[in-house]
Amino acid sequence: MTEPPAIVRYSMPHVDQAPETPGLYAWYVSFRAGPHDWKLRAGKNGDEATEGFLNLLRKYAGYYEPLPINLSGKGSYGAKWQGEIALDSPLGPPDTPDTPTTVDEEEEAEAVQRLEKLMGSLDTENRRRVMSTILTQAIPVFSSPLYIGVAENLRQRLLRHRQKFTRAHDYLRDHPQDADAVRTHGKSFGERAAARNIAMEHLEAHVIDLGSEQNDEITKKQLRNTAESAEWLLHRLYSPILGRQ
Structure with a gap:
């Protein structure tokens, strides 16, 4: 054979x-991360490496973010509809005044819960190291x-x-x-x-x-x-x- x-x-x-x-x-x-990314960095608000590692995940997830989709349609009396929809990712950057928020309160609460759970999985040096190992080997x-x-x-x-x-x-x-x-x-x-x-x-x-x-x-x-x-x-x-x- x-x-x-x-x-x-x-x-x-x-x-x-x-x-x-x-x-x-x-x-x-x-996915590239090293000890400088997951090691404890003590600061005023506790371990500042947690937020830094989350931003690293956001950057990596952004590589795979699909492009916005253009939509168009026709209404009555020749009216034309056209617009663009984009992925609302829970790993996206925090909302700003210029960023539309999720309208559905239940979906928004679920997205916040998922993000909080992810943050919890990065709250120690060893947990960040394990996350890095998983993503590197994946x-x-x-x-x-x-x-x-x-x-x-x-x-x-x-x-x-x-x-x-x-x-x-x-x-x-x-x-x-x-x-x-x-x-x-x-x-x-x-x-x-x-x-x-x-x-x-x-x-x-x-x-x-x-x-x-x-x-x-x-x-x-x-x-x-x-x-x-x-x-x-x-x-x-x-x-x-x-x-x-």
Whole structure:
């Protein structure tokens, strides 16, 4: 029985080590936290590391936040309705005067309760360390990828992603006001990832190298067609947040 191809992981700075063979790949963003994030920081209001760690979770959750959905409709006498809805996440930043609050009091109370429970699970150094361990190990086993792709040459494709990420990152550093537009309308994974302010070293590609699958019984074209079909199916199963819309 033929062994399935092994899945190999490459961080974005090191995708030049990927094989120059056909295959599929998926991008993930790793959760990074260390002792400086979970260690006790005594302050006026107790352990200040709790709020800091919660903000770290908020930032990480923001990488996966779906884009707002544009809605439109027609009313009587030619009236047109158009608007936008966005995810109301319990991990979002605290409400401000400009931020709409949940109208349903029961749902709002439930969201507050969930957030308080999360805060309670971060209230000691050891509990924050355990949370960090869980989230670090959850990638990719428990997570949906940011992006799924197929390539005839994995190294070339991943290097192209890195190049577009770097260009977008450098551009947005000088034009931060364009971040929302690139986040919504960026033409490539690299652009959309940079617009979400993901650090390059936190991005990693998990690769299925199909180079050994090509033989006398399956041509390169057939292999490509099979890989493309698998990519299509995986997109519909996992709906990668930074995939093509």
